[in-house]
Amino acid sequence: xxxxxxxxxxxxxxxxxxxxxxxxxxxxxxxxxxxxxxxxxxxxxxxxxxxxxxxxxxxxxxxxxxxxxxxxxxxxxxxxxxxxxxxxxxxxxxxxxxxxxxxxxxxxxxxxxxxxxxxxxxxxxxxxxxxxxxxxxxxxxxxxxxxxxxxxxxxxxxxxxxxxxxxxxxxxxxxxxxxxxxxxxxxxxxxxxxxxxxxxxxxxxxxxxxxxxxxxxxxxxxxxxxxxxxxxxxxxxxxxxxxxxxxxxxxxxxxxxxxxxxxxxxxxxxxxxxxxxxxxxxxxxxxxxxxxxxxxxxxxxxxxxxxxxxxxxxxxxxxxxxxxxxxxxxxxxxxxxxxxxxxxxxxxxxxxxxxxxxxxxxxxxxxxxxxxxxxxxxxxxxxxxxxxxxxxxxxxxxxxxxxxxxxxxxxxxx
Amino acid sequence: xxxxxxxxxxxxxxxxxxxxxxxxxxxxxxxxxxxxxxxxxxxxxxxxxxxxxxxxxxxxxxxxxxxxxxxxxxxxxxxxxxxxxxxxxxxxxxxxxxxxxxxxxxxxxxxxxxxxxxxxxxxxxxxxxxxxxxxxxxxxxxxxxxxxxxxxxxxxxxxxxxxxxxxxxxxxxxxxxxxxxxxxxxxxxxxxxxxxxxxxxxxxxxxxxxxxxxxxxxxxxxxxxxxxxxxxxxxxxxxxxxxxxxxxxxxxxxxxxxxxxxxxxxxxxxxxxxxxxxxxxxxxxxxxxxxxxxxxxxxxxxxxxxxxxxxxxxxxxxxxxxxxxxxxxxxxxxxxxxxxxxxxxxxxxxxxxxxxxxxxxxxxxxxxxxxxxxxxxxxxxxxxxxxxxxxxxxxxxxxxxxxxxxxxxxxxxx
Numbered sequence: 001x002x003x004x005x006x007x008x009x010x011x012x013x014x015x016x017x018x019x020x021x022x023x024x025x026x027x028x029x030x031x032x033x034x035x036x037x038x039x040x041x042x043x044x045x046x047x048x049x050x051x052x053x054x055x056x057x058x059x060x061x062x063x064x065x066x067x068x069x070x071x072x073x074x075x076x077x078x079x080x081x082x083x084x085x086x087x088x089x090x091x092x093x094x095x096x097x098x099x100x101x102x103x104x105x106x107x108x109x110x111x112x113x114x115x116x117x118x119x120x121x122x123x124x125x126x127x128x129x130x131x132x133x134x135x136x137x138x139x140x141x142x143x144x145x146x147x148x149x150x151x152x153x154x155x156x157x158x159x160x161x162x163x164x165x166x167x168x169x170x171x172x173x174x175x176x177x178x179x180x181x182x183x184x185x186x187x188x189x190x191x192x193x194x195x196x197x198x199x200x201x202x203x204x205x206x207x208x209x210x211x212x213x214x215x216x217x218x219x220x221x222x223x224x225x226x227x228x229x230x231x232x233x234x235x236x237x238x239x240x241x242x243x244x245x246x247x248x249x250x251x252x253x254x255x256x257x258x259x260x261x262x263x264x265x266x267x268x269x270x271x272x273x274x275x276x277x278x279x280x281x282x283x284x285x286x287x288x289x290x291x292x293x294x295x296x297x298x299x300x301x302x303x304x305x306x307x308x309x310x311x312x313x314x315x316x317x318x319x320x321x322x323x324x325x326x327x328x329x330x331x332x333x334x335x336x337x338x339x340x341x342x343x344x345x346x347x348x349x350x351x352x353x354x355x356x357x358x359x360x361x362x363x364x365x366x367x368x369x370x371x372x373x374x375x376x377x378x379x380x381x382x383x384x385x386x387x388x389x390x391x392x393x394x395x396x397x398x399x400x401x402x403x404x405x406x407x408x409x410x411x412x413x414x
Numbered sequence: 415x416x417x418x419x420x421x422x423x424x425x426x427x428x429x430x431x432x433x434x435x436x437x438x439x440x441x442x443x444x445x446x447x448x449x450x451x452x453x454x455x456x457x458x459x460x461x462x463x464x465x466x467x468x469x470x471x472x473x474x475x476x477x478x479x480x481x482x483x484x485x486x487x488x489x490x491x492x493x494x495x496x497x498x499x500x501x502x503x504x505x506x507x508x509x510x511x512x513x514x515x516x517x518x519x520x521x522x523x524x525x526x527x528x529x530x531x532x533x534x535x536x537x538x539x540x541x542x543x544x545x546x547x548x549x550x551x552x553x554x555x556x557x558x559x560x561x562x563x564x565x566x567x568x569x570x571x572x573x574x575x576x577x578x579x580x581x582x583x584x585x586x587x588x589x590x591x592x593x594x595x596x597x598x599x600x601x602x603x604x605x606x607x608x609x610x611x612x613x614x615x616x617x618x619x620x621x622x623x624x625x626x627x628x629x630x631x632x633x634x635x636x637x638x639x640x641x642x643x644x645x646x647x648x649x650x651x652x653x654x655x656x657x658x659x660x661x662x663x664x665x666x667x668x669x670x671x672x673x674x675x676x677x678x679x680x681x682x683x684x685x686x687x688x689x690x691x692x693x694x695x696x697x698x699x700x701x702x703x704x705x706x707x708x709x710x711x712x713x714x715x716x717x718x719x720x721x722x723x724x725x726x727x728x729x730x731x732x733x734x735x736x737x738x739x740x741x742x743x744x745x746x747x748x749x750x751x752x753x754x755x756x757x758x759x760x761x762x763x764x765x766x767x768x769x770x771x772x773x774x775x776x777x778x779x780x781x782x783x784x785x786x787x788x789x790x791x792x793x794x795x796x797x798x799x800x801x802x803x804x805x806x807x808x809x810x811x812x813x814x815x816x817x818x819x820x821x822x823x824x825x826x827x828x
Contacts, residue, residue, distance in 0.1 A: 013450045015441035016629055016638070018432065027429035036427045037462055041453035048451055048473070055469050059462070215430055224430070279721075285707025286700030289721040293699025296775055296808055304727040307693075307703040309718040313761060317720065317731060347727060361710055394710055 001034045001176065004056040008068035008077050009155060010043035021066050021160050028164060032172055033179030033228055034062060044068065049080035057084070057143045057150075062172075067155030069134040071114040077152055078119050078137070085141065087122040091115065095126065095135060102133065127151075127167040131159040138171060149175065179228055182235035184243050186223040187256040189407045190400075196221050199249055207242045219403035220262070252414055255407070262406045263291050263298075269413035270301035270350075277409065278347035279305035280318040280339040282330065283357040283373060288402040303349050308339070318342035318354070329368070331356050333385045336374035340385075344378045351412070352378040353405050357388075359397045373401045377408045384408065415448045415590060418470040422482035422491050423569060424457035435480050435574050442578060446586055447593035447642055448476060458482065463494035471498070471557045471564075476586075481569030483548040485528040491566055492533050492551070499555065501536040505529065509540065509549060516547065541565075541581040546573040552585060563589065593642055596649035598657045600637040601670040603821045604814075610635050613663055621656045633817035634676070666828055669821070676820045677705050677712075683827035684715035684764075691823065692761035693719035694732040694753040696744065696770040697787060702816040717763050722753070732756035732768070743782070745770050747799045750788035754799075758792045765826070766792040767819050773808045787815045791822045798822065 005026070007019035019041055026036045037060060042052040049068070056063040068077030082089045095118035103110035117134050120126060127136030132154055139150040151168050153160045188196060193216040200223070204212040213224040225242055229235035247254055255265050270277055279288050286307045292298050306317035311330055314320040319342035320335055328334040336354045344352025357373025364370035369389070376385040386408070390400040419440070421433035433455055440450045451474060456466040463482070470477040482491030496503045509532035517524035531548050534540060541550030546568055553564040565582050567574045602610060607630040614637070618626040627638040639656055643649035661668055669679050684691055693702050700721045706712050720731035725744055728734040733756035734749055742748040750768045758766025771787025778784035783803070790799040800822070804814040 011627075013440065013453065014627065015437045015444065016627070016636075018434070018437065020432070023429045023432065026427065030429065037457055037459070038466070039427065039455035043451055045451070051469075051473055052452070055465075059465055213425070213428065213430070215425075222430075281700075284704075285712075286695075286703030286719075286721065287707075289700030290698075290704045293701075293721070293723070294809065294812075296773075298699075299723050302723060304721040304723040304731075305700075306720050306731065307700065307707070307718040309707070309713050309716060313718040316760065317718075346730065359710075395708070398708075 001062060002037045002060040003029055003034045003062040003064065004038040004040065004060040005036055006040045006042060006052050006056055006063065006065045007155075008042055008044070008049060008065060010074070012041045012067075013043050019066070021155070021157055024157070024161060025064055025066070025164065028169065029062070030226075031179075031181050031183075032169075032176055033181065034172075034176065044074040044076055046076050046080050046083075049076055050084050053081055053084040057148055061146070062149045062151075064151045064153065066153050066160060069117070069136065069152060069154050071111070071116050071134075073113070075116070075134075078116075078121060081139075081150065081152065082121045085121070085139075085143070089119045089121055092118045092120045092126065095120070099133065121152075124152075127153075127163055129154060129159055129163055130166065131162050132156060134159070136163050136167065138168070140175075180230065180232040180235045181226065181228045182232070182239040184225045184239050184257065185259045186225070186243060186246060186250075186254050187259075187262070188221045188223075188250060188253050189255055189262055189403055189410075190219055191221055191253065193221055196223075196250075200246055203245050203249060204242060207238065210238050210242050212242070219400045252411070255410055261295070262403065262410070263295050266406050266409050266413075267292065267295055267298050267301050269410060273350075273413060275350035275413070276301055276303050277351045277353070278303050278343045278349040279353040279355070279405075280314070280343035281305065281307050281355045282309060282314070282339070283359040284355050284398050284401050285309065285359075287398050288353065288355065288405055291402055291406070303347050305343055305347070305353075314339060317346065319346060331358055331368050331372060331374065333374050333376075333387060336376035337378070337383045337385050340376035340378035340383055344380065350379065351409060353409065354378070355401055355405060357397070357401060359394045359401075361394060371397050373397065373404075375401060375405050375408065377405070377412060379412065384412075415476060416451045416474040417443055417448045417476035417478065418452040418454065418474040419450055420454045420456060420466050420470055420477065420479045421569075422456055422458070422463060422479060424488070426455045426481075427457050433480070435569070435571055438571070438575060439478055439480070439578065442583065443476070444640075445593075445595050445597075446583075446590055447595065448586075448590065458488040458490055460490050460494050460497075463490055464498050467495055467498040471562055475560070476563045478565045478567065480567050480574060483531070483550065483566060483568050485525070485530050485548075487527070489530070492535060495553075495564065495566065496535045499535070499553075499557070503533045503535055506532045506534045506540065509534070513547065535566075538566075541567075541577055543568060543573055544576050544580065546570060548573070550577050550581065552582070554589075594644065594646040594649045595640065595642045596646070596653040598639045598653050598671065599673045600639070600657060600660060600664075600668050601673075601676070602635045602637075602664060602667050603669055603676055603817055603824075604633055605635055605667065607635055610637075610664075614660055617659050617663060618656060621652065624652050624656050626656070633814045666825070669824055675709070676817065676824070677709050680820050680823050680827075681706065681709055681712055681715050683824060687764075687827060689764035689827070690715055690717050691765045691767070692717050692757045692763040693767040693819075694728070694757035694769070695719065695721050696723060696728070696753070697773040698769050698812050698815050699723065699773075701812050702767065702769065702819055705816055705820070717761050719757060719761070719767075728753065731760065733760060745772055745782050745786060745788065747788050747790075747801060750790035751792070751797045751799050754790035754792035754797055758794065764793065765823060767823065768792070769815055769819060771802075771811070771815060773811045773815075775808060785811050787811065787818075789815060789819050789822060791819070791826060793826065798826075
């Protein structure tokens with residue numbers, strides 16, 4: 001089964017806004033065994049919209065329209081679909097009454113144009129909107145001699161998601177042949193995509209019935225494994241078998257097999273061990289602390305830390321000896337080590353992390369170029385320090401440095 | 415002039431990847447007076463790709479294809495365009511030689527399939543790729559009796575941007591009627607969109623020749639003003655006149671009129687005043703420090719700070735008296751104030767910021783609900799404390815709290 005998703009709205013054709021609803025819909029459709037083969041983004045002009053609808057009906061079986069169901073003049077999805085199908089639009093009295101009632105309950109008068117939201121395409125089923133005023137519509141029709149399913153959904157993500165899950169999914173499930181899909185995500189940090197692929201291609205290519213996708217992003221490799229089988233057990237068993245082989249090959253380089261973030265995994269291991277963590281950051285400027293505290297409940301293991309941009313603060317908050325700063329410079333293995341041990345002692349945590357480097361774009365020299373970062377991890381017995389030269393811009397250097405730190409903590413805790 | 419952008423690649427039809435190139439291309443095209451009326455995302459299958467190309471040529475004048483120019487079997491943009499146009503593909507010997515040379519220089523042998531990148535559509539001009547191996551192609555053709563421009567560009571953003579700017583823009587400028595566009599962005603923090611619109615609609619609706627777009631995102635309102643006129647001076651004078659009226663109405667609520675971020679503006683004002691800043695963050699966990707240090711050169715005014723998740727650290731790093739924590743609790747106006755004054759004294763900065771609150775989703779109570787945040791700003795003379803109840807999830811509460819802190823510093827420095 002092939003599907004097309006059409007996002008409607010002139011704002012989605014500007015440089016400032018992007019459709020993200022389609023990612024959710026795609027995930028949902030894939031799980032039903034439906035492939036998305038086109039996504040179209042179209043504005044509010046009726047002829048364009050009608051064209052997009054016609055092409056979509058000609059080339060796919062399931063057409064999902066998102067947006068353009070509101071009360072304003074720009075909301076033309078209903079009319080465009082009706083005109084493409086050559087059917088009429090009728091104002092639904094029940095919907096209209098409900099709209100008036102909604103406004104009356106809030107003791108305001110409904111603006112006249114809002115009545116438009118009670119317009120229903122001939123032959124369509126109404127999909128109630130639990131989170132807003134614009135109802136959706138479901139069409140199960142014959143077009144060009146073939147059966148086609150069409151859904152008109154509201155644009156706001158919360159409304160769209162609720163409506164799709166509650167009204168469209170059950171209908172699709174009852175129509176589509178039953179599919180059993182299994183899905184696993186394995187994650188690795190800091191490895192180059194080429195290395196992962198070279199090691200794993202000989203394994204995953206043997207599993208023709210499991211679709212393997214390698215995604216590289218932000219110092220992380222994700223392996224997505226998908227399989228579709230007559231039964232759920234069969235699908236899961238294939239995916240798990242391949243996941244097992246991959247885990248055997250990559251061993252503890254895989255930090256997550258249940259889609260957790262690296263921060264979550266580090267905090268999980270800390271908590272399991274009853275250990276605590278503190279960080280002293282220079283070039284990452286708080287990014288490591290910020291990443292850790294994104295996780296709700298992080299306060300159970302992460303105590304806090306210091307952002308020590310100046311030499312004085314390195315001494316004040318992490319007890320870095322002034323001589324060390326003078327002798328080796330703020331960006332040095334020695335200072336990274338002193339930051340890690342110092343913050344650990346000061347905060348009285350199990351582990352301490354120190355990061356110092358040159359995030360760029362300015363501040364680099366021949367001896368200490370932009371991208372040079374020292375990351376240290378202290379546990380009270382010994383301190384591990386690594387020197388890295390990250391490429392890319394300021395944002396990338398900072399991100400990779402925190403990723404390196406998190407991965408060091410994780411490996412320490414294994 | 416109407417345009418369609420086609421992003422090619424099966425990975426763009428998964429739930430994990432999204433086309434972002436089109437935002438850049440849209441901005442560039444708009445500046446030339448070309449409107450993007452469709453965006454299509456299509457996979458690697460040749461019939462689908464050919465369909466997308468044909469529809470785009472039928473409904474628009476300028477068609478931009480991005481991706482699918484590489485050496486692998488999945489790279490089928492060239493073939494699909496050629497078959498839609500009914501022309502042949504020729505292997506260009508000069509391109510081929512250049513490819514072989516590139517590999518020879520790196521002392522590696524070129525894989526056979528790479529030769530595909532030397533394939534040129536009959537009638538196309540070659541667009542050199544300064545950042546990669548896959549050249550682009552430019553077509554100026556007649557299709558269905560109308561003149562059409564087509565560009566085939568590589569998918570990697572760096573390659574695409576360089577090629578579009580260096581090769582496509584000059585060609586488009588020489589063909590398209592000269593347009594003079596002016597564009598301004600005005601930014602405001604923390605205001606509700608409805609309030610901004612209510613105050614400004616009476617002003618901007620009077621300027622029919624300036625297109626005004628209001629975008630609300632992440633505790634920030636952006637007003638985009640566009641105008642297109644026969645001369646650059648005329649366009650700029652209209653945009654500046656409207657911008658002036660808006661600035662009169664909103665006064666110092668507007669923090670930027672040159673597209674700077676709030677962090678940049680705060681650092682700019684600090685530097686102008688020769689002032690320095692330190693922060694003590696509890697619930698924002700380093701996000702404020704991280705936002706400030708995103709800006710290159712921030713070390714000139716931002717000295718650093720502390721992430722004080724535990725009560726002990728609030729005392730250790732920001733000298734918050736233990737009695738205060740006992741009497742009022744960590745989330746209180748008193749502790750926020752103590753954090754701000756304490757970190758300021760400790761770091762010896764001009765200004766100190768303290769943030770304490772409940773980011774959620776857990777940790778809230780009837781008395782101190784999730785979203786309650788105290789933000790304090792100390793300057794040595796007095797300390798300003800505000801109490802806020804932010805709605806939304808952990809990420810949103812943390813973001814709004816830092817936005818509030820930045821706006822407080824900015825207004826202090828006015």
